[in-house]
């Protein structure tokens with residue numbers, strides 16, 4: 001263990017090094033996700049990755065590298081492009097990339113153990129068709145055989161044309177295994193857990209660990225240093241812990257949009273750090289050959305639920321049916337309100353949701369809508385909750401306008417109170433939903449200028465236990481009453497397309513604030 005390095009990582013100090021670059025827009029290299037022919041280095045805007053980055057592999061032949069994203073896309077920098085899974089639907093996300101020793105190819109590995117081989121990388125089998133107890137979290141190539149190992153979160157090792165040296169499968173771990181590294185001759189390997197614990201097998205020598213030492217942020221990856229036979233661990237916040245390997249700096253203390261996901265050695269003691277946001281940081285003799293841009297909400301699902309529907313008013317036989325809303329019976333849906341001029345709430349809700357969906361998609365999110373027209377009936381409130389739950393939305397919002405007292409105005413955010421029923425339990429999402437509510441309230445007020453309600457809630461927030469859409473949610477969710485359609489001032493706003501765009505921008509900004517804060521490490 002290099003004590004100095006450990007201290008730096010722990011204290012969060014950062015070192016400004018000549019080799020540290022990685023600023024977007026200044027990359028030099030040959031981004032090659034489409035496999036274009038090599039061209040002279042030119043100054044180019046970084047390619048956009050629609051999914052977060054998950055790994056990096058060095059091209060030992062050229063000194064370049066490949067970056068891999070969770071959707072299987074591969075970005076080549078001063079390295080040949082051999083193919084990718086970008087554009088191909090995957091059962092489970094890609095979680096890592098490994099290169100062949102000669103740099104003539106690479107493998108991608110997915111969380112279900114699936115292996116995708118490109119170039120001279122040989123397919124030697126995979127766990128893709130097997131039921132795994134825990135997801136696969138990474139892989140490494142065996143430099144001796146041309147085979148590889150997969151490692152799962154429970155410490156299980158799956159060897160393909162590579163010797164099995166042992167595993168932690170079946171042993172209870174304090175923290176999940178997050179990565180592995182092989183010794184230069186392939187005679188052994190180390191596993192690393194999120195708490196920095198190291199498990200050594202075969203001819204891999206235990207040279208120290210962070211196990212038992214409180215960390216600012218969890219360890220996310222490791223790599224061996226071929227020059228010394230030591231290894232380095234990288235933490236989500238960019239902290240780096242070196243063990244019998246040179247320490248040349250870290251990103252600890254720097255603001256990261258997403259967690260650090262990989263470390264890869266250079267030939268002379270340097271290394272690259274790569275985060276999920278696409279940034280590449282070079283230390284020592286490592287060279288930053290280019291990075292990618294990951295949109296802020298890439299990889300995240302947002303559910304938008306425009307309240308009511310255009311056909312509800314003529315379908316009482318459907319929408320009046322009672323459903324279980326989490327311990328009590330409630331109508332499937334209602335027709336909603338409208339302004340004195342006859343502008344309907346369902347039209348307002350649908351228009352604001354459509355505008356917000358466009359904004360969220362532009363920020364990289366996958367958007368799920370509970371209805372895609374304004375002429376149907378329903379769906380019922382419980383179905384609306386199920387749509388967001390089934391999509392594993394990172395955030396969900398029901399968009400409404402209120403039919404409050406004509407003398408009152410302003411907007412309200414309804415947040416879930418804890419409700420446990422025979423069919424539901426929303427206690428786990430009460431906390432994050434409260435945060436989502438605060439973020440949406442603040443952003444909506446700032447963007448639209450709309451005051452918080454003077455007749456409902458406190459400071460624009462109303463925690464409720466009587467709304468099925470919130471009781472039945474298993475994902476962070478709020479409901480916004482954007483304005484009071486019975487109030488003449490608010491009614492005029494809702495009828496103005498420009499204000500509806502502001503409302504969509506405010507909702508989008510609040511959701512973005514909530515989600516990006518969740519992505520930020522430490």
Ligand SMILES: [Zn+2]
Nearest residue numbers: 307336400401
């Ligand atoms: Zn409504």
